[in-house]
Amino acid sequence: MADKVNLTIDNIDVSVDKGKTILDAARQININIPVLCHHPDINVAGNCRVCVVEQVGARTLPVSCATPVSDGMEIYTNSHKVRTTRKHIIELLLSEHNADCTKCYKNGKCELQELAAEFKISNDYFIDLVPLKNYTIDKYSPSIVKDDSKCVRCQRCVRVCEELQYVSAVSCAHKGEHMKISTFFDHSMFEVICTNCGQCVNRCPTGALVEKNYIEEVWEALANPNIHVVCQTAPAVRVALGEDLGGVVGTRVTGKMIAALKRLGFDSVLDTDFTADLTIMEEGFELLGRLKKALKEKDHTVALPMTTSCSPGWIKFVEHVFPDMLDNVSTCKSPQQMFGALVKTYYAQKRDINPEKIISVSIMPCTAKKYEADRPEMRDSGFKDVDYVLTTRELAIMIKQAGVDFESLQEENYDSIMGSSTGAAVIFGATGGVMEAALRTAWEVVTGKEVPFDNLNITPVRGMEGVREASVVIAGALPEWSFLEGVELKCAVAHGLVNAKKAIQSVRDGKSDYHFIEIMACPGGCLGGGGQPFPTNPEIRQKRMDAIYEEDENMTIRKSHENPEIILIYEDFLGKPNSHKAHELLHTHYKKRERY
Amino acid sequence: MAEKTLKRVDLIFSEDNYREIIEKTFAKTDDEIINEMIDSGLKGRGGAGFLTGLKWKFARDAKSVNKHVICNADEGEPGTFKDREILDKVAQKVFTGMAIAARVVGAKKGYIYLRGEYRFLVPKLLKELKEFHAIMKAVNFDFEIDIFMGSGAYVCGEETALLESMEGRRGEPRNKPPFPVIEGYLGQPTVVNNVETLASAAMVCKIGSQSYKRLGTKSSRGSKLFSVSGDTPIAGVYELELGMSLQEFVDEFGDGDTKAVQVGGASGFCVPRKKFPTTIIGYQSDLEGDNLPTGGSMMIFNSSRSMYNLLRNYLDFFVEESCGQCTPCRVGTQQLIYGIEAVKRGDKNSSYLDYLLKLTETMKMTAKCGLGQSVANSFSSIVTNFKEEMIY
Numbered sequence: 001m002a003d004k005v006n007l008t009i010d011n012i013d014v015s016v017d018k019g020k021t022i023l024d025a026a027r028q029i030n031i032n033i034p035v036l037c038h039h040p041d042i043n044v045a046g047n048c049r050v051c052v053v054e055q056v057g058a059r060t061l062p063v064s065c066a067t068p069v070s071d072g073m074e075i076y077t078n079s080h081k082v083r084t085t086r087k088h089i090i091e092l093l094l095s096e097h098n099a100d101c102t103k104c105y106k107n108g109k110c111e112l113q114e115l116a117a118e119f120k121i122s123n124d125y126f127i128d129l130v131p132l133k134n135y136t137i138d139k140y141s142p143s144i145v146k147d148d149s150k151c152v153r154c155q156r157c158v159r160v161c162e163e164l165q166y167v168s169a170v171s172c173a174h175k176g177e178h179m180k181i182s183t184f185f186d187h188s189m190f191e192v193i194c195t196n197c198g199q200c201v202n203r204c205p206t207g208a209l210v211e212k213n214y215i216e217e218v219w220e221a222l223a224n225p226n227i228h229v230v231c232q233t234a235p236a237v238r239v240a241l242g243e244d245l246g247g248v249v250g251t252r253v254t255g256k257m258i259a260a261l262k263r264l265g266f267d268s269v270l271d272t273d274f275t276a277d278l279t280i281m282e283e284g285f286e287l288l289g290r291l292k293k294a295l296k297e298k299d300h301t302v303a304l305p306m307t308t309s310c311s312p313g314w315i316k317f318v319e320h321v322f323p324d325m326l327d328n329v330s331t332c333k334s335p336q337q338m339f340g341a342l343v344k345t346y347y348a349q350k351r352d353i354n355p356e357k358i359i360s361v362s363i364m365p366c367t368a369k370k371y372e373a374d375r376p377e378m379r380d381s382g383f384k385d386v387d388y389v390l391t392t393r394e395l396a397i398m399i400k401q402a403g404v405d406f407e408s409l410q411e412e413n414y415d416s417i418m419g420s421s422t423g424a425a426v427i428f429g430a431t432g433g434v435m436e437a438a439l440r441t442a443w444e445v446v447t448g449k450e451v452p453f454d455n456l457n458i459t460p461v462r463g464m465e466g467v468r469e470a471s472v473v474i475a476g477a478l479p480e481w482s483f484l485e486g487v488e489l490k491c492a493v494a495h496g497l498v499n500a501k502k503a504i505q506s507v508r509d510g511k512s513d514y515h516f517i518e519i520m521a522c523p524g525g526c527l528g529g530g531g532q533p534f535p536t537n538p539e540i541r542q543k544r545m546d547a548i549y550e551e552d553e554n555m556t557i558r559k560s561h562e563n564p565e566i567i568l569i570y571e572d573f574l575g576k577p578n579s580h581k582a583h584e585l586l587h588t589h590y591k592k593r594e595r596y
Numbered sequence: 597m598a599e600k601t602l603k604r605v606d607l608i609f610s611e612d613n614y615r616e617i618i619e620k621t622f623a624k625t626d627d628e629i630i631n632e633m634i635d636s637g638l639k640g641r642g643g644a645g646f647l648t649g650l651k652w653k654f655a656r657d658a659k660s661v662n663k664h665v666i667c668n669a670d671e672g673e674p675g676t677f678k679d680r681e682i683l684d685k686v687a688q689k690v691f692t693g694m695a696i697a698a699r700v701v702g703a704k705k706g707y708i709y710l711r712g713e714y715r716f717l718v719p720k721l722l723k724e725l726k727e728f729h730a731i732m733k734a735v736n737f738d739f740e741i742d743i744f745m746g747s748g749a750y751v752c753g754e755e756t757a758l759l760e761s762m763e764g765r766r767g768e769p770r771n772k773p774p775f776p777v778i779e780g781y782l783g784q785p786t787v788v789n790n791v792e793t794l795a796s797a798a799m800v801c802k803i804g805s806q807s808y809k810r811l812g813t814k815s816s817r818g819s820k821l822f823s824v825s826g827d828t829p830i831a832g833v834y835e836l837e838l839g840m841s842l843q844e845f846v847d848e849f850g851d852g853d854t855k856a857v858q859v860g861g862a863s864g865f866c867v868p869r870k871k872f873p874t875t876i877i878g879y880q881s882d883l884e885g886d887n888l889p890t891g892g893s894m895m896i897f898n899s900s901r902s903m904y905n906l907l908r909n910y911l912d913f914f915v916e917e918s919c920g921q922c923t924p925c926r927v928g929t930q931q932l933i934y935g936i937e938a939v940k941r942g943d944k945n946s947s948y949l950d951y952l953l954k955l956t957e958t959m960k961m962t963a964k965c966g967l968g969q970s971v972a973n974s975f976s977s978i979v980t981n982f983k984e985e986m987i988y
Contacts, residue, residue, distance in 0.1 A: 044771065048923050049922055049924055049962045059961075061962050063962075067773075081961070084954075089923050089924060092924065092928060092955075093927065125948075125951055127934045127938060129930055129931075132934070152923075153921070171766075172768075175919050176914070176916045177916070177930050178916075179919070
């Protein structure tokens with residue numbers, strides 16, 4: 001037991017591993033110490049000082065989140081001294097915080113508000129510092145609204161942006177009373193390297209960083225009888241929406257979600273899964289095409305490995321940070337944008353609706369999708385392909401506003417057309433899912449047989465490890481693909497941009513010889529997206545992931561190319577994968593951007 | 597002016613043969629040097645007062661291939677100007693202290709973290725370093741010193757913020773533990789000593805701990821430089837024994853009308869006239885009366901000065917110079933300054949000062965670094981001793 005440390009907390013003996021903090025030790029014996037700047041996904045900062053405790057013999061009060069335990073420590077978490085100082089600190093935080101709670105988007109979801117309520121901060125002693133500063137709200141980004149007047153300088157966003165995302169769009173600027181979380185030259189979030197991933201939004205304890213919401217715009221569209229409002233729902237939404245509506249983490253609510261959307265008044269409730277399957281077709285054939293050029297035609301100019309392009313956070317990241325690698329990114333639009341382009345063309349034709357009268361709304365686990373929908377390239381239907389993007393959280397708000405009792409809803413099914421899905425599409429919501437879906441289809445295209453994994457579950461690409469590698473040796477290739485026979489297909493999966501950076505850097509440095517890389521900007525993939533319900537942590541993401549694979553297992557069709565609506569759209573509209581029409585509507589190009 | 601009563605010491609600014617000191621010291625074992633340092637009772641002269649020998653011992657005992665010695669020359673405390681004088685006049689003495697520290701802990705690299713405003717010293721320091729490196733070569737000791745320029749943030753005088761700054765990041769104090777002697781510059785064991793501490797260390801090695809101990813008092817050994825400023829006819833840098841009473845100090849340096857002395861700069865304590873006789877300048881000890889450790893700033897104020905304006909000025913400085921990282925320091929300093937302004941205006945009644953005094957206790961106990969823990973000292977001492985000036 002040499003590596004154990006013994007201490008007492010509130011007179012209770014506790015033994016914990018060496019290197020653990022006082023906070024860890026307290027949690028082990030179910031003593032709750034309030035925290036604010038602490039977050040399980042990022043490094044410890046010890047900035048806010050809310051978690052101070054009393055250590056017998058120490059001159060000052062150590063912070064429990066950053067102080068390692070030592071033998072014989074005597075800690076008190078609720079002494080008079082601790083309570084008064086902790087209350088002071090919360091009062092101080094409130095004095096520099098725009099406590100406009102009833103009008104705040106984060107009302108009810110704010111960690112500072114919770115603390116204030118818990119400690120019954122009712123006095124008004126300290127001077128309100130907010131009016132003394134010239135705060136402006138940055139609302140120019142289509143994804144994220146930054147309101148410094150609500151910022152408590154905990155630096156969670158700064159750490160997230162640096163540690164998880166290798167972006168550092170936000171960092172600390174100035175000092176003393178002017179210290180603030182700022183961007184390069186204090187430009188708008190819209191004008192800097194921000195990838196719009198929203199991981200900061202997911203972890204901001206207050207309303208300083210929130211998504212730009214389009215709730216009223218969507219209500220307005222729904223209220224207009226002359227408009228046909230279509231919605232698409234991303235795979236990761238169905239495993240998280242319930243959390244915001246009183247459900248247990250990791251519950252699949254697909255049917256209830258569809259029912260709720262219909263109750264809100266959407267004319268047609270469709271599934272992004274459909275275009276996820278379409279992405280597999282387009283991207284899969286694009287990959288096979290690149291492999292053919294490289295391996296059969298010995299064309300050394302073809303860019304390999306090819307990376308996925310579903311994640312708009314990743315796209316903006318690669319444009320800024322690795323602009324020399326843009327050729328490696330698949331030209332496929334994301335499923336959301338493929339959907340948008342098809343709604344106002346294929347769907348409009350099939351349903352005989354004037355595309356001018358269609359408003360397309362997407363429900364996404366993502367804040368970057370808002371930016372993506374606003375890109376000038378995303379108007380191939382002749383209109384704005386996706387009009388409004390709502391996050392999972394915004395949808396939950398709308399469902400509550402509509403007075404719908406979510407729990408008691410009868411499950412319903414997606415409308416048609418563009419509402420049919422496969423297990424392959426569902427797993428897009430988890431890191432590794434696109435890779436697995438692509439392999440299920442590509443293997444079968446090349447060999448005519450199912451992937452040689454038990455029950456189609458390609459487990460090597462699953463999991464939460466930052467970068468995962470897998471390879472399969474192709475055996476039994478059909479004559480058309482004979483150049484692939486015996487080739488070891490090397491794949492990698494990366495999630496979180498810091499891992500994406502590692503994977504791409506190793507390719508750029510010539511250290512990796514992958515053929516295909518799946519990259520998702522957010523930890524855990526879309527299920528950990530910046531638009532998902534609060535809070536987020538590794539356990540919550542794991543439960544959502546389990547739910548996604550459960551959903552896959554429960555689908556009757558689990559391969560994209562077997563989706564009947566996919567077969568139909570190629571017959572009726574697109575011709576074949578990577579056809580001219582497909583390129584027109586479903587593929588795009590990228591733009592080199594500066595880091596600063 | 598009163599008759600001179602305080603003994604002047606001449607250790608720091610004395611001319612010395614540094615090669616001789618180094619050769620004499622290097623003839624001893626590391627343990628002998630450490631024991632000599634500990635025995636001398638030399639404490640950090642930057643203000644915090646940690647035993648220098650002990651600091652070196654911790655760094656020596658830390659296991660690492662690379663270790664560093666850093667001279668903290670980020671002299672930013674308002675009213676302190678002694679380190680500038682040392683570097684200007686006897687830089688070699690500081691380098692000598694660094695070399696001895698390096699030898700003891702096993703460092704090959706030294707750095708002078710020089711305050712941004714002291715850039716003018718660089719050409720001279722480079723010239724001195726050339727000579728010093730020649731000595732290192734002559735005594736066959738592998739040690740090199742570089743100059744690292746600070747950029748003007750007060751907080752970078754705090755040793756862990758200094759390290760962050762050197763590593764190219766924003767100058768923000770780190771969580772302690774780990775302490776720099778275990779995980780310092782680049783995560784490796786690092787000794788960070790104040791300019792004066794290093795010069796004093798060289799002098800301890802020269803004259804021996806027995807002679808050094810004869811200066812000062814039991815818990816405050818040795819002499820110390822004082823930066824004397826304010827309402828005094830003889831402002832300047834003086835080397836005096838520790839353990840003097842403030843009365844003795846004022847008798848010698850005051851202008852005959854001294855109302856208060858701010859000991860230790862803006863982050864130090866303000867002592868009113870009635871407490872001069874009982875206030876001893878030195879580290880906490882078993883001596884009677886209040887003991888005030890100090891980085892050496894002694895600001896003397898006569899009866900023409902407004903203590904309200906004085907405090908406002910100090911708080912203004914901290915509101916600007918807090919790094920802004922932790923709540924008690926960033927927000928606390930703002931509440932203190934806007935608080936006294938509100939009381940002065942009559943927007944808050946005088947009892948609000950008592951509420952703010954309680955806040956200063958919280959700030960002292962919960963701020964992340966030594967700066968944050970001391971920013972409220974001037975507030976609590978001035979408000980307690982000159983309350984009427986805050987209100988009327």
